[in-house]
Amino acid sequence: MMKVILLTEVKKLGKKGDVVEVAEGYGRNYLIAKGLAVEATEGKLKELKEQKEARDRRKEKELMEARALAEKIKSIEVVLYGKCGENGKLFGAITSKDIADALEGAHKIKIDKRKIELKENIKALGVYPVDIKLHPEVSTRLKVVVKEEGRG
Structure with a gap:
């Protein structure tokens, strides 16, 4: 088993940005090969967390302005x-x-x-x-x- 971060929505697996655990063959030979996901390394997880925090801050700012x-x-x-x-x-x-x-x-x-x-x-x-x-x-x-x- 391996963890991947989805780059787009994958039916029956998850939405963009989700971290999911999949079989290694499916992850490497299909998801990563087709550009649908990247391997969930420590650096990629940190980058994903920072993007999510920035998106949350932007949404909060939009809400306050509204x-x-x-x-x-x-x-x-x-x-x-x-x-x-x-x-x-x-x-x-x-x-x-x-x-x-x-x-x-x-x-x-x-x-x-x-x-x-x-x-x-x-x-x-x-x-x-x-x-x-x-x-x-x-x-x-x-x-x-x-x-x-x-x-x-």
Whole structure:
């Protein structure tokens, strides 16, 4: 038996970065020969541990930044203007891209439009709570106010 570090996901064996114990022939003649794994030497294990720690630190930093941004967004109100008919229905619609552009323009906060969870485009005047998923663990709500163009 020998220990190897997987360089890619191997079906029924493990994910990238996993240290697994396999038969020596399978390890040397298949996994290492095909570039799917490397032998788990002391140096390689140390390198893997350092990479994992760096990845964990980066993930923690991203989480902290997302939480700080969520707090900032929670207190913001974005105002958008659109042309509308007599009944308050907009000609056209307000999309997640419009919201992202307004957020960047007015508040210098750049958010990918795909993170803005708009169930359907906004088609009428009013105030709308819009959810934004900043991180797998962090979501916040933005207040979007849609007013008629020219009236303020």
